[in-house]
Amino acid sequence: MANTKDLMVGIDMGGTSVRALVVDSKNKILAVEKMPTNPGLPPDKLIGDLAGLVEDVVQSAGLQPAHLRAVSIGAPGAVDPIRGVVYHAPNLGWDKVPLGSKLGKLLRVPVFVENDVNVGVVGEHALGAGQGMQELVGIFVGTGIGGGILTNGRLYLGSRGAAAEIGHMILMVDGPRCGCGNRGCAEALASRTAMERDVRAAVKEGQKSIVPKLMKERGKERMTSSIIQRALKKHDPVMCKVMKRAQYYLGILVSSVVNFLDPECVVIGGGIAERLGEDFVAPIRQTAYECFLRRHDAQRVKVVPGILGDNAGPLGAVVLARQRLRDMR
Numbered sequence: 001m002a003n004t005k006d007l008m009v010g011i012d013m014g015g016t017s018v019r020a021l022v023v024d025s026k027n028k029i030l031a032v033e034k035m036p037t038n039p040g041l042p043p044d045k046l047i048g049d050l051a052g053l054v055e056d057v058v059q060s061a062g063l064q065p066a067h068l069r070a071v072s073i074g075a076p077g078a079v080d081p082i083r084g085v086v087y088h089a090p091n092l093g094w095d096k097v098p099l100g101s102k103l104g105k106l107l108r109v110p111v112f113v114e115n116d117v118n119v120g121v122v123g124e125h126a127l128g129a130g131q132g133m134q135e136l137v138g139i140f141v142g143t144g145i146g147g148g149i150l151t152n153g154r155l156y157l158g159s160r161g162a163a164a165e166i167g168h169m170i171l172m173v174d175g176p177r178c179g180c181g182n183r184g185c186a187e188a189l190a191s192r193t194a195m196e197r198d199v200r201a202a203v204k205e206g207q208k209s210i211v212p213k214l215m216k217e218r219g220k221e222r223m224t225s226s227i228i229q230r231a232l233k234k235h236d237p238v239m240c241k242v243m244k245r246a247q248y249y250l251g252i253l254v255s256s257v258v259n260f261l262d263p264e265c266v267v268i269g270g271g272i273a274e275r276l277g278e279d280f281v282a283p284i285r286q287t288a289y290e291c292f293l294r295r296h297d298a299q300r301v302k303v304v305p306g307i308l309g310d311n312a313g314p315l316g317a318v319v320l321a322r323q324r325l326r327d328m329r
């Protein structure tokens with residue numbers, strides 16, 4: 001039986017699914033469970049489902065909910081981590097939901113709430129590709145593009161806890177419309193959603209691509225990371241072109257962030273980076289290095305793929321909760 005001391009559950013509420021994992025005192029993963037994100041559910045129903053997910057993952061590890069020390073959630077949107085309130089999460093249809101206290105009442109353990117764009121970078125810093133770094137930026141490419149900044153080894157939150165919205169840096173004035181309402185954000189140019197939009201547009205124009213067939217075969221409505229990987233392996237011309245363009249914009253994004261913040265390392269995380277690894281990151285790095293102001297020692301800034309994949313978020317949530325528990329002592 002696993003060591004039940006300091007057991008924690010970390011949760012990441014992503015755009016398509018909620019992922020929960022339970023870890024021991026050394027942050028070793030004992031079990032993982034997932035459920036689909038159901039936007040439009042009343043908050044209380046979704047919080048009830050979250051409580052069920054926590055119980056499931058703890059049971060999968062052969063443990064009891066009574067063994068839990070705390071639960072920590074990376075939640076989308078504007079979050080107040082001190083009060084555990086999700087103020088505005090358009091993806092969930094939530095407004096001012098006291099997630100921490102409500103879930104805490106159901107589970108009878110402390111529940112911490114963090115911003116989902118920050119937890120992933122904390123995870124990669126503590127346990128993944130950014131270990132040992134003091135100045136680190138994480139850029140997570142998925143349904144959207146999220147990011148986080150660590151300075152002196154601690155999360156930089158900004159004056160309102162709203163820092164590091166790297167995905168909404170505008171790279172193309174008058175570019176494609178972004179979910180945030182602006183135009184030409186990085187997210188509208190290089191997220192998986194943007195890549196899917198571009199592939200669909202090319203197919204509609206009559207260009208040949210195996211992506212629609214792959215989506216149909218696998219019963220997927222969205223162009224998942226695994227479909228992207230498969231299409232690239234088959235040298236699908238549309239997918240290759242769309243990917244190359246996304247990598248170019250991500251390179252420009254990385255260079256702007258590095259010129260602005262001068263970190264030691266930029267970790268590129270998320271599902272695509274996890275699957276494609278160096279194949280995804282190498283062209284991004286090349287473009288970035290070409291646009292660094294300090295080109296002569298560009299290599300001193302590492303640009304690397306994340307290594308934790310979808311576990312970066314929930315693991316980072318746990319790491320932040322442990323920091324908060326220590327700070328509270």
Ligand SMILES: [Zn+2]
Nearest residue numbers: 168178180185
């Ligand atoms: Zn935007």
